[in-house]
Amino acid sequence: MVSVSHKTRVLAALALPVSAALVLAGCASDAGDNGGAEGDSIIVGTTDKVTFLDPAGSYDNGSFAVMNQVFPFLLNSKPGTSDVEPDIAESAEYTGEGEYTVVLKSGLKFANGHDLTSSDVKFSFDRQLAIADDNGPWSLLGAIDSIETPDDVTVVFHLKNGNDQTFPQVLSSPAGPIVDEEVFSADAITPDDEIVAGEAFAGPYTITSYKFNELIQFAPNEAYQGLLGAPKNVGVTLKYYTDASNLKLDVQEGNIDVAHRSLSATDIADLRSQDSVKVVDGPGGEIRYIVFNFNTQPFGATTPEADPAKALAVRQAIAATIDRQEIATQVYKDTYTPLFSYVPQGLTGATEVLKDLYGDGDVEKAEEILAAAGVSTPVAINLQYNPDHYGESSADEYALIKDQLDASGLFTVNLNATEWTQYAKDRTADLYPLYQLGWFPDYSDADNYLTPFFVTDNFLVNHYSNAEVDELIVKQQTEVDHDARTALIEEIQAKVAADLSTLPLLQGAQVAITGKDVSGAVLDGSFKFRFGTLTKG
Amino acid sequence: MTTVTAPDAPPGATAAIRKARGGGFWRYLLVRFLLIFPTIFILVSLVFFLMRLTGDPITASLGDRLSPDQLAERIHAAGYDRPLIVQYLEYLANIFTGNFGSSITDGRPVTEILLTYGSATLELAIYALIVAFIVGIPLGMVAAYFRDRWGDAALRIFAILCYATPVFFAGLVLKLVFAVWLKALPVAGRASTRTELKLQQLDDPTGIYLIDAIRTGSSSAITDVLTHAVLPALALGLLTAGVFLRLVRTNVIGTLSRDYVDAARSRGVREYRLVRRHALKPALVPIITVIGLQIAMLLGGAVLTETTFEWKGLGFQLAEYLSKRDFVAVQGIVALLAVIVALTNFIVDLIAAILDPRVRY
Numbered sequence: 001m002v003s004v005s006h007k008t009r010v011l012a013a014l015a016l017p018v019s020a021a022l023v024l025a026g027c028a029s030d031a032g033d034n035g036g037a038e039g040d041s042i043i044v045g046t047t048d049k050v051t052f053l054d055p056a057g058s059y060d061n062g063s064f065a066v067m068n069q070v071f072p073f074l075l076n077s078k079p080g081t082s083d084v085e086p087d088i089a090e091s092a093e094y095t096g097e098g099e100y101t102v103v104l105k106s107g108l109k110f111a112n113g114h115d116l117t118s119s120d121v122k123f124s125f126d127r128q129l130a131i132a133d134d135n136g137p138w139s140l141l142g143a144i145d146s147i148e149t150p151d152d153v154t155v156v157f158h159l160k161n162g163n164d165q166t167f168p169q170v171l172s173s174p175a176g177p178i179v180d181e182e183v184f185s186a187d188a189i190t191p192d193d194e195i196v197a198g199e200a201f202a203g204p205y206t207i208t209s210y211k212f213n214e215l216i217q218f219a220p221n222e223a224y225q226g227l228l229g230a231p232k233n234v235g236v237t238l239k240y241y242t243d244a245s246n247l248k249l250d251v252q253e254g255n256i257d258v259a260h261r262s263l264s265a266t267d268i269a270d271l272r273s274q275d276s277v278k279v280v281d282g283p284g285g286e287i288r289y290i291v292f293n294f295n296t297q298p299f300g301a302t303t304p305e306a307d308p309a310k311a312l313a314v315r316q317a318i319a320a321t322i323d324r325q326e327i328a329t330q331v332y333k334d335t336y337t338p339l340f341s342y343v344p345q346g347l348t349g350a351t352e353v354l355k356d357l358y359g360d361g362d363v364e365k366a367e368e369i370l371a372a373a374g375v376s377t378p379v380a381i382n383l384q385y386n387p388d389h390y391g392e393s394s395a396d397e398y399a400l401i402k403d404q405l406d407a408s409g410l411f412t413v414n415l416n417a418t419e420w421t422q423y424a425k426d427r428t429a430d431l432y433p434l435y436q437l438g439w440f441p442d443y444s445d446a447d448n449y450l451t452p453f454f455v456t457d458n459f460l461v462n463h464y465s466n467a468e469v470d471e472l473i474v475k476q477q478t479e480v481d482h483d484a485r486t487a488l489i490e491e492i493q494a495k496v497a498a499d500l501s502t503l504p505l506l507q508g509a510q511v512a513i514t515g516k517d518v519s520g521a522v523l524d525g526s527f528k529f530r531f532g533t534l535t536k537g
Numbered sequence: 538m539t540t541v542t543a544p545d546a547p548p549g550a551t552a553a554i555r556k557a558r559g560g561g562f563w564r565y566l567l568v569r570f571l572l573i574f575p576t577i578f579i580l581v582s583l584v585f586f587l588m589r590l591t592g593d594p595i596t597a598s599l600g601d602r603l604s605p606d607q608l609a610e611r612i613h614a615a616g617y618d619r620p621l622i623v624q625y626l627e628y629l630a631n632i633f634t635g636n637f638g639s640s641i642t643d644g645r646p647v648t649e650i651l652l653t654y655g656s657a658t659l660e661l662a663i664y665a666l667i668v669a670f671i672v673g674i675p676l677g678m679v680a681a682y683f684r685d686r687w688g689d690a691a692l693r694i695f696a697i698l699c700y701a702t703p704v705f706f707a708g709l710v711l712k713l714v715f716a717v718w719l720k721a722l723p724v725a726g727r728a729s730t731r732t733e734l735k736l737q738q739l740d741d742p743t744g745i746y747l748i749d750a751i752r753t754g755s756s757s758a759i760t761d762v763l764t765h766a767v768l769p770a771l772a773l774g775l776l777t778a779g780v781f782l783r784l785v786r787t788n789v790i791g792t793l794s795r796d797y798v799d800a801a802r803s804r805g806v807r808e809y810r811l812v813r814r815h816a817l818k819p820a821l822v823p824i825i826t827v828i829g830l831q832i833a834m835l836l837g838g839a840v841l842t843e844t845t846f847e848w849k850g851l852g853f854q855l856a857e858y859l860s861k862r863d864f865v866a867v868q869g870i871v872a873l874l875a876v877i878v879a880l881t882n883f884i885v886d887l888i889a890a891i892l893d894p895r896v897r898y
């Protein structure tokens with residue numbers, strides 16, 4: 001039998017950890033997060049990651065998101081549009097064949113007091129090309145032949161391809177930030193700490209506190225006199241998350257003010273139903289699509305039953321059968337939208353050409369196309385997807401595509417999945433007749449959705465070649481007249497839609513979640529999220 | 538692994554071992570120490586080859602943007618197409634010279650990664666061990682005391698649940714209950730944004746938030762840091778607490794049936810004192826041995842705990858770099874973890890040998 005005192009001691013031993021936890025829990029209400037940790041500053045949460053602050057060493061969303069706040073660009077787009085105009089430049093235009101001249105505003109300075117001159121601009125681009133880092137965006141600058149700086153405010157770019165109309169967009173892309181030549185190294189990646197310590201910032205914000213991929217504190221940069229204007233808030237703290245569900249919980253509980261990239265479709269759907277937050281939507285640059293290998297697809301050039309007309313009919317019938325809206329709603333809770341053109345919505349030149357030609361989930365049309373081409377059904381298809389590179393929902397997406405194609409009675413789909421690094425090798429070795437891919441743009445211009453995919457010798461290596469398309473693509477790249485260029489882009493898409501080298505399926509929407517008292521979150525076709533427009537209260 | 542003689546070994550045998558302790562002990566120590574090197578060598582070699590089996594970082598990041606020729610060009614420039622044995626020998630040579638290299642994906646020196654994030658993992662591991670001791674040992678005593686009664690049965694089920702529940706699941710449940718439903722504890726992170734900013738202002742922060750918070754002199758910062766540690770420490774600590782509970786219970790029950798305990802009981806020593814003073818101490822010796830194994834389990838569990846709770850330590854970094862196939866960073870982190878586990882086991886063996894004369898060496 002245990003005496004009372006012994007029992008008490010045993011209970012006390014048990015109670016110790018519990019009470020310790022409760023005491024700490026009781027204190028939590030005083031010290032937990034609350035939105036607006038420092039005065040009226042705004043806390044933004046993200047699951048993106050920084051690779052390097054140095055523009056020469058990173059080419060990813062997370063790094064570019066920070067660069068957009070702290071580095072200036074020669075050209076930029078105002079929030080709400082993707083069309084570029086001078087940022088820290090007074091003017092920017094073609095002044096001769098293949099000669100693009102930028103005149104800087106006078107009296108530009110970095111936050112550290114250094115003058116920002118044409119020499120810094122030349123340095124910024126020259127160093128990217130000299131460093132040519134594997135993780136950097138230097139390949140976007142391939143059009144530059146040489147750079148001249150006749151005076152402190154004038155920069156002349158001599159281009160290899162005449163009046164390249166994509167060049168202004170490249171200047172606002174991850175290859176475009178202007179850096180301080182007195183802080184950055186000319187031939188090596190400059191470490192983040194040196195950049196922060198050197199206050200080498202001339203964008204709307206400076207960084208006042210930096211902890212790699214954990215926390216960054218931004219303060220308005222009074223020296224900035226560019227297109228975006230002075231920030232409307234007193235500062236922003238950017239907090240990095242590993243797990244999207246923690247990001248969701250924190251914005252839901254008001255511990256942070258804004259959640260931007262990347263919540264799951266389920267979490268976004270849940271947050272849409274909550275009164276405590278606002279959901280802001282915008283067009284996204286990401287696209288998801290199927291690639292047809294012109295050699296190995298059914299009736300492809302190297303198959304025993306090779307027949308170009310039947311091969312085209314199969315591609316067209318697949319385009320007609322797949323119901324994009326069903327995929328977007330069922331699998332992605334409408335965080336993706338159906339994509340019926342090669343250039344996504346939000347960019348100049350976007351059309352709905354595929355819907356006009358093939359409809360959406362139109363099995364009757366598919367049946368007609370196959371019958372007209374004399375293709376006997378069902379057609380056996382080997383469809384390949386990757387389960388680990390384009391998000392966890394790829395498996396559901398492709399299972400639904402298989403269901404749709406099988407249910408039509410026109411196809412029997414053999415669906416297979418392969419791990420990413422093997423997949424990336426196999427796809428260019430003619431092993432996959434039809435396969436999944438995705439694309440994030442390098443810059444916000446229609447050309448970035450055309451040239452890499454459809455010129456002969458494209459990166460897809462799917463054996464598609466159309467001389468007319470090649471010619472039109474080159475033409476649109478140098479067409480100065482905006483309307484004429486738009487018409488060319490539409491014409492290219494019409495031709496590719498008829499050929500169906502690839503089949504666009506979905507366009508990723510941008511989503512930001514904000515607290516009820518936060519406004520000014522703008523998501524546009526530039527795919528740049530600017531902190532300067534955010535206000536609270 | 539330390540070996541222990543049968544509990545009922547004749548006194549003569551123990552005396553003989555004690556006699557031989559002089560040279561034998563040092564030889565035992567030397568052998569244990571030397572075993573550290575092949576352990577680490579085998580582990581880092583395994584990681585080296587396994588990482589390369591899963592593909593290279595260039596294909597992983599650019600496989601859907603470049604043509605095969607462009608990819609091959611970049612892979613060649615990075616040296617990933619060289620014979621594996623050449624890369625391996627180069628890697629070993631670098632390790633022996635203390636050069637762990639720089640991460641492929643973010644260019645940070647691996648030593649900097651280890652120092653920055655190692656402190657966070659160390660802090661979490663210490664909190665988890667504290668939870669394991671505070672929960673596992675007293676409850677093990679209670680279970681032994683109430684042997685085969687309902688209290689014992691309940692505690693044994695609790696112990697099984699503790700070590701059988703996947704740590705990420707335990708973390709999610711704790712988060713759901715205490716952070717989401719009760720709103721009593723923070724959802725995730727090592728500190729609130731306010732405190733994080735405060736800690737970032739310190740000169741030469743240690744990276745161990747509790748120490749840094751104490752250095753700020755702010756009670757709210759200290760409370761905040763401790764509050765954020767509760768759930769991750771519980772999630773990870775309960776894993777080990779379950780093992781401790783079962784071990785203490787079994788050993789206390791064993792010692793309670795020994796003759797010297799019966800003798801003490803017959804002299805009128807109270808039951809609580811019997812458990813605490815006479816049965817517990819001998820029962821704790823095996824715990825020391827088990828700690829060595831538990832460190833490995835804690836570090837393994839830390840990968841999941843850190844990810845679940847946004848605890849930005851080595852486990853979290855390891856998961857990040859693994860997903861990017863960053864050979865260099867993964868090899869560096871695993872090498873450090875291997876050193877920690879091997880050294881801990883060595884120290885544990887050493888302590889066990891000193892404390893327990895029945896250890897053979």
